[in-house]
Amino acid sequence: MFYMITFSPAGGTKRCANYLASAWTERKKQIDLINRVDHFDEYEFTADDICLVAVPVFSGRVPSVAAERIKMLRGNGAKAIAVAVYGNQLYGDTLLELSEILRNDGFRVMAAAATIAQHSVAGEFAPGRPDADDIRQLKEWSVQIKQKLESHEEAEAFPPSRPYREVHDTPVTPRTDRSLCAYCGVCVSRCPTDAILRENPDQTDVDKCIFCMGCVSICPREARTVEPEILAKAKLALQDECAERKENELFL
Ligand SMILES: Cc1cc2nc3c(=O)[nH]c(=O)nc-3n(C[C@H](O)[C@H](O)[C@H](O)COP(=O)(O)O)c2cc1C
Ligand code: SF4
Ligand code: SF4
Structure with a gap:
């Protein structure tokens, strides 16, 4: 069975995940990590399963709620594709952290990707992404990932950074x-x-x-x-790092 396991509050992560899974045409089972009433500790996978696990990047890390829920899954040797979706600033430690969590859960991480979607706080950064070029690329990568999974080799290591970036609570609410x-x-x-x-x-x-x-x-x-003053400050802070277009990355 192919599982789509996603945490996608504003929808960008889910879109990227769907393109990266497009080479698999069979029916996929969806596990929504946003669903706070689901019993994530009851999901047990097998070595025959493939799980695409996609999270957005929050401050260069896996969102803590998503991390807690992913830690409850039991991989039992299932193959995993780790995906971090970011808003054209940086993905920091997210792929490394997600891959470590998945390995600790008992998954085999076979492939990983950092992809870009419109910034969910400030939509003027990476507007409309994934765009037509991204979509073409992600669909091509899906075919490559599928071939890679048939080889049974785990993914190459990701750019390491230890200790992980500090998590800063955002004292803001809509x-x-x-x-x-x-x-x-x-x-x-x-x-x-x-x-x-x-x-x-x-x-x-x-x-x-x-x-x-x-x-x-x-x-x-x-x-x-979001309060306009807070939004204006956030945009100003992001301006330098987010302005220039960044490209998706694939790790096989
Ligand atoms: C609290 C918060 C923190 C974020 N931190 C980052 C970041 O560190 N780097 C980045 O490039 N984008 C960052 N973003 C943008 C999201 O990673 C990006 O828009 C992603 O596509 C959101 O996924 P979603 O559309 O599935 O919710 C942040 C967004 C939020 C809401
Ligand atoms: S209230 Fe906060 S945590 Fe809940 S959906 Fe809105 S931004 Fe997300
Ligand atoms: S803010 Fe009001 S209108 Fe909007 S989704 Fe929530 S309850 Fe519905």
Whole structure:
């Protein structure tokens, strides 16, 4: 069985993952790491399974919630493809960290990729990516990865960096514009950490929020937004590192 295991609050990671899995035409089982009510400790794979595990890059690391959930999986020798999707700034330690977690879970990491998607906080960085060139490349890589998996050799090492980059909590949370909110609860269901109150979606628990941008991207009424001053500061901080186009990378 081919498993797509993804954590994709704003959808970019999922898009890249789908292109990288396109060479496998059979039906794929989806495991959504955002789903806070799933029992991740009950997933047991076998050596015949292939798992594509894709996460976004948060501050150069695997988002901590995704890391916790991936650690619950039991690989039992299944082949894994590790994917880190980033917003054209840097992917830092994410691939190394993801691969280590997967190996500790008992997966064989056969291939890895760092790919680029539109920045989920500041959409002017990597706008529209993955674009047509990315899509062509990711589909070609999917064929190469499939061939690599048939060889049974594990992936080459990734650029190492130890200790891992420090995790900085982002003391920011999106807010709700009450005049636009329809109180539909869509954002509540999509929040990976249960930070938005079900009975009152205009309230968010700042301590639980990981600033993943999931609620902002899914709200059908654009009622969830980041404060303009905070956004302006973030854009300024990212400007130098994000401006120049970066390219996807494949490790076989
Ligand atoms: C909290 C947070 C931290 C981020 N940190 C980085 C980063 O370190 N480097 C980078 O290039 N992009 C960073 N991004 C951008 C995301 O990695 C990128 O937009 C990714 O495609 C988001 O995946 P998604 O669309 O599946 O949610 C960050 C985004 C968020 C929300
Ligand atoms: S998804 Fe948007 S409209 Fe619906 S409850 Fe959340 S903020 Fe309100
Ligand atoms: S409230 Fe925070 S953690 Fe929940 S979806 Fe929104 S940004 Fe993500």
